[in-house]
Amino acid sequence: MLDVRGLKKVYEGRQRQVEAVRDLTFTIESGDLVCLVGPSGCGKTTLLKCMSGLLAPTAGEVRLDGVPVTGPPPGMAVVFQEYGRSLFPWMNVRDNVELPLKQKKVAKAERRRLVDEALAAVGLADAHTAYPWQLSGGMQQRVAIARAVAYQPKVLLMDEPFAAVDAQTRADLEDLIRDLWRKLGVTVLFVTHDIDEAVYLGQKVIILSSSPTVVREQLTIDLPDERDQLHTRALPRFTELRGHVYEQIQAAKRGAGTVDEAVCAAEGADDKAVVGS
Amino acid sequence: MTGVVKRVGYAVGLPAVLFAAWWVSTANSDNFYVPPLRTILETFGQLWTLEKLQADVWPSLWRLAVGYAIACLVGVALGVLVGSSRTVRATLEPVLEFFRAVPPPVLVPVIMLFAGIDHTMKIVVIAVGSLWPVLLNTVEGVRAVDEVLSDTCRSYGLTGVARLRHLVLRAASPQIVAGMRQALSIAIILMVISEMTAASNGLGYTIVEAQRSFAIPEMWSGILLLGLLGFLLSMVFRFVENRALAWYHGLRRAQRGS
Structure with a gap:
């Protein structure tokens, strides 16, 4: 592969x-x-x-x-260590996740579904309109993961x-990755x-x-x-x-x-x- | 509520004091060149009728708007071009710095030579003079686009126009706006200067004419109007900036807080 x-x-x-x-x-x-x-x-x-x-x-x-x-x-998505520098600070969470899909020319309804699902999957269903800098480091990295997931990469x-998030958040995020991996294949x-x-x-x-x-x-x-x-x-x-x-x-x-x-x-x-x- | 009152108080306080000081200190003035503020204000009301505003302020503002718009558009376009390529930057930067160092008012006679003395000349003077801050700030902004964001864009296939629109212009926007703010004050100065040399209408023309014909209160009222206009324009600018760069101010606050 x-x-x-x-x-x-x-x-x-x-x-x-x-x-x-x-x-x-x-x-x-x-x-x-x-x-x-x-x-x-x-x-x-x-x-x-x-x-x-x-x-x-x-x-x-x-x-x-x-x-x-x-x-x-x-068919590839990358999540970087520096979450603070990989999200667009001028876009809210939703637009950040949606932008790559727009570029990929995914239809609007489908885009909405993918973004909703991805944000729900990382536990940020109620943070759509927040800007990245309003979120904690762990949540920002969740947004970056949601963006990658919504992109449906192979x-x-x-x-x-997770090198730059605190230990407890890190444990949660590790479980999140295992979860997503098993769910999405x-x-x-x-x-x-x-x-x-x-x-x-x-x-x-x-x-x-x-x-x-x-x-x-x-x-x-x-x-x-x-x-x-x-x-x-x-x-x-x-x-x-x-x-x-x-x-x-x-x-x-x-x-x-x-x-x-x-x-x-x-x-x-x-x-x-x-x-x- | 008290917050609003306080802010209005801060904003109006000093101007009110200065105004009062001017009023009192010139109230009994018999100096020909420093007429009482009351006289200036009376003249202001008589001189700047709607008709006069249309005849002399409107052309000025119109030329300012066109010249400034050209400066902003060309400045951003060239700035993106220069900022995106190391080779172009290395070649052009010394030349650009040279042009920026030339005081724009000296260009007035030169530009008059080939653009005549009508609207075109004044617009060209405003555009050429206020171009540099926009251009050079855009170059800086484009150069400073974050590497990780840039990699992120590439890995999600955001290239070409999409990259320009969603990454480069947005990332550089704080610097671009800073350049535009500098450019606006230069443009206003050049608007007046271009009208002082060769013109048949405009705010600068009216002030110089009044001065030359010893219509001193008229001259003062023109200067007052010019100050008010500049103030108003910068307020409009700040309003637009606060809207467009809300994310940037928020980000800065968040970074300072942590």
Whole structure:
């Protein structure tokens, strides 16, 4: 369904090159819920941007249903970490969710139904006319999720969507994602740096190495499909899996720096060069 | 209720005091150039009849509106173009900064040379002079469009016109409006200046004519009217801005609150 083959991304700075992702190959089956976890700065965001067609890889390719991804493909929706910057502050909640559907030329009645359903599904049925900045962080991220759900994507990519919300909200949102996934049958790729979150959410967990990034392990999470915060997290198997992923990440961390900072520095230098000239 | 009274009080208080001070201090003035305010107000009533407003204020306002509209439209269009492309920006920015640095009034004689001395010249002067703040602010606004929002648009297939309409223009609108506000005051100044050089009607023309023929109360009443007009226009501007940028003010308040 979603194939990543020999993906490599090198950022060209002015003074140095930064290899964010070296050689990634993995496949996500249709209808799967896969969590991608790795040490911080291992190029998770870079990978996700390449997969969503927002960034062109240096080498290798991403295929969605056999078709190479060269730009953002129609059947894909992305939820970003920075909810505060991914919603249009000049539109109310309803318009935010509806805009991509208008662009997709969905008929009006159908649009109304999709928006209503999506907002109800994330528990925001009574917030249609609010503006995003009137909502709490968790609610804003719900709006972003509703927008993605209403879009009816085949694949939903999520880039550390809960990294910036508080712990309780986060637990609610995790259950929301499991719920939506089971109800909609959508394929989900969930990027996170949180090991517990990855194990709790995923049917599969892909563990990445430190930068330059390769796949370290693909792990099937053999926990029951019915999960809840209290009992699932108390299962001995959960603890085992969690421990295993933790060891892998620790092993991955040894002996490598982080990419993200270096990338930022390289890109920043590039920006300044243009502004200054 | 008391809130409203308070706000009206703040708004009217100082003008009332200044007005009273002017009235009292000039009440017994026998200085030819500083007539009593009473005389000015009497002249104001006699001079600015409906007919006179139609003959001299209407042409001024009409030229102001056309020139200002051109400045805004061209400024935003060019600004989007320049702001969207690094290459265009790098090429044009020094030139734009140069043109902005040229004081617009010196353009009056130059523009007169090829646009004559009729309406066209005055409209061109207003448009050319008030274009720069709109243009440069739009460039800044377009450049500062948030990267995450931009990625969001791309991933939902919002490109081309839809992107321009829903993302670029809206995101840049606070800066665009700031530019338009600066442009409005420049446009009013240029409206008057363009009428002082070569004109047969208009507010600026009336004031200069009155001054030249030593009709001092008439001159003062013209200046008073000009001030009132400028005040009124900026009130209208603020009203429209508060409507159009309600989201932005709300967002700013929310960000300060957290």
